[in-house]
Amino acid sequence: MAATVTLADVAARAGVSAATVSRVLNANYPVAEATRARVLRAVEELQYVVNGPASALAAASSDLVGILVNDIADPFFGIMASAVQGELGELDEMGDEGTGAGVGAGAGAGAGAAVRAGGRKLAVVCNTGGSPERELTYLTLLQRQRAAAVVLTGGAVDDAGHARALAARLRRLAAAGTRVVLCGRPPLGGDEDRLVDGDGDGGRDGDADGAGDGSGPGSRPEPPVVTVAFDNLGGARRLTAHLLALGHTRIGYVAGPPERTTTRHRLAGHRLALREHAPEPCDGGGLLAEADRLTVHGGAYDRASGYDGARELLCRAPELTAVLAANDTVALGVCAALRERGLRVPEDVSVAGFDDLPFSADTRPALTTVRLPLHDAGARAGRLALGLEEPPPGGVATVRAELTARASTGPPPRGRRG
Amino acid sequence: MAATVTLADVAARAGVSAATVSRVLNANYPVAEATRARVLRAVEELQYVVNGPASALAAASSDLVGILVNDIADPFFGIMASAVQGELGELDEMGDEGTGAGVGAGAGAGAGAAVRAGGRKLAVVCNTGGSPERELTYLTLLQRQRAAAVVLTGGAVDDAGHARALAARLRRLAAAGTRVVLCGRPPLGGDEDRLVDGDGDGGRDGDADGAGDGSGPGSRPEPPVVTVAFDNLGGARRLTAHLLALGHTRIGYVAGPPERTTTRHRLAGHRLALREHAPEPCDGGGLLAEADRLTVHGGAYDRASGYDGARELLCRAPELTAVLAANDTVALGVCAALRERGLRVPEDVSVAGFDDLPFSADTRPALTTVRLPLHDAGARAGRLALGLEEPPPGGVATVRAELTARASTGPPPRGRRG
């Protein structure tokens, strides 16, 4: 176990002080070119690798950026995480190398990587499995590491207790200098619970379409937790409206786990559309009244939930002509269950998903869904996490969820029209 | 920005020494129950969070476990990563809490997470995007953090230069005490290049089944890099044999990026089956001779490569009756291209994938593929990384790749039979 080489070793070898080596490595201070070269050579010869903990301790900061996801095996998160990470990674190669060229070239590919762990961020993704406890745990771990930033992706668990605990920890993180951004999840202290007590922000977050540069100088208090949210409600509403317009009135809904914000918002959008459909109270009430019976909740956003949910729905209401799924993966399961019953999609039953994951365009029939700009949202979150982009006015950007009608939805079978 | 609270603050508040607080937090030393409670309360009141870098520096070790993946948006990696992480996460709650119960209960859910970041590992996944440079970079970063373990998943780039650089860095990591495990990738210094030079370890890595407490000081030889590999070659061979048995002889192959080990091994298996098919040199030679013309390489393991590849193949050899894809995702693209040409699967052309990702059973027609035990392999890698499981003899375990025949393959169209 070769005694690990330290800064001091490099310094000795290069015949300079540790301070100088540090300055060369961090490129944050002028150093004579000759000295610099000597140091770099020593680093190379000794295969020196900075001791992260030590430098983090001394500098009171680290280059860790944490990305929390609910399910790493789900492309929904994979795509966002990948986009976030992509933004961070782009700071590559010669940021402010000062004297430039020589170094990058001189080091050579393989070995170069060893030396330059310079100003690069270590983006890591943490899989919470959707558990609030693990989420908190990871946040603690990240806080412990003095992470530079944290990005939380995907819906949250909508429980007052956890929401409060989470908000508290997030604010503490932010206060400690870690940038916190929410991506694909509602703003902190969401809908039912303001939680923004002590902050005393006078004005409502009014500016719907802020013309703003948002860099409102000076006056802004603590760096807030910034959010890139999806318009789940709006998307779901448009999706249901699409079905309604096709003539469906018996619409089943295989929702996600009931405690998740994503589930709730999509469901809310669905019901909103239902309510809007018939201006007269009685009719609208009719569809809405049905809604409860036609909604089942799955235990996860997975294929199995879709399969089981659709079977349940079919028992409960064999008359339905359309099934909405919590997301595309769930929709896959719904289709499977339908086929098993000998029902054709969309001739007998229309099916729609949500998210527009890559495979959705390739299923047969191609899946009608609501497109979420996962990649863009993730990239934006990444930039926000790095402080490369001005936070949106109010700290919250809501990105549009676009109806993407494909072949899995069509008019209800003749004679069954609403 | 509330000045962060330190161990000393907690110690003062609890009226004990810093050492005692440390002992309580790490539960690695006897502490009087009363004192312990006092400390815990102080921690709670002060919302203290351990400074990771500081403790890592002092203890010369960290609780970071890195999982490297080629593409985090690909479920292939997501599933493995999730499995690895699952193993690490299971160490949860009261490992060796000593005095037991009281604490876990006393702390309360939300707050509990804050305190106990005890013996838990921080499993993080790093997305290399398939780039060898980024792989090296992440390894450096991880080494910098003195990671406890590193798991590299998925195929490698089969280039002598990179292989050497990678092997070198991996061995250095291992030498520095980081456990290194390869999952779904061929063993280090793989097929063409041993690379185990200068290490001068007298005895072979002898202790096959160390009765070991593992903490064996000093005497332990180098902890080897252990591998959980997939039998890509065997799987591909069985898959092609399946097609051959159905009567196909014009089999197209949309392979992955040419430089990847995974691509090469699968292709090798395919060709092996082709060669084996006809004992007579001339026939076998015939199929093999065709193979080159019927093989196209994609730039990635994605849908687009499948789509483009299939189109190319169709131009080149409209007579083919089957198309093998680099993996299931690629197969999706292949099917899309085929459909576009008005070709039915499997009536006109059979299609098969590889990996058996979750969606593969749900596509129409259900995809014939080769099932890889992604989850099991990941879990095993996780256990290996934690030292929870004895390394396999020779340090390499090869897991089977099983042919999973479904509806997307069938006999070639009448009159076109080989």
Add this chain to the structure above:
DNA sequence: CTGTTAGCGCTTTCAG
């Protein structure tokens, strides 16, 4: 069982 005493390896003023 608990306090004291040294550092871990690096960054960073502050002087040259």
Add this chain to the structure above:
DNA sequence: CTGAAAGCGCTAACAG
């Protein structure tokens, strides 16, 4: 431009 020195916050022997 470079060196010297003083910690960053925690852990790990040692003594009590």
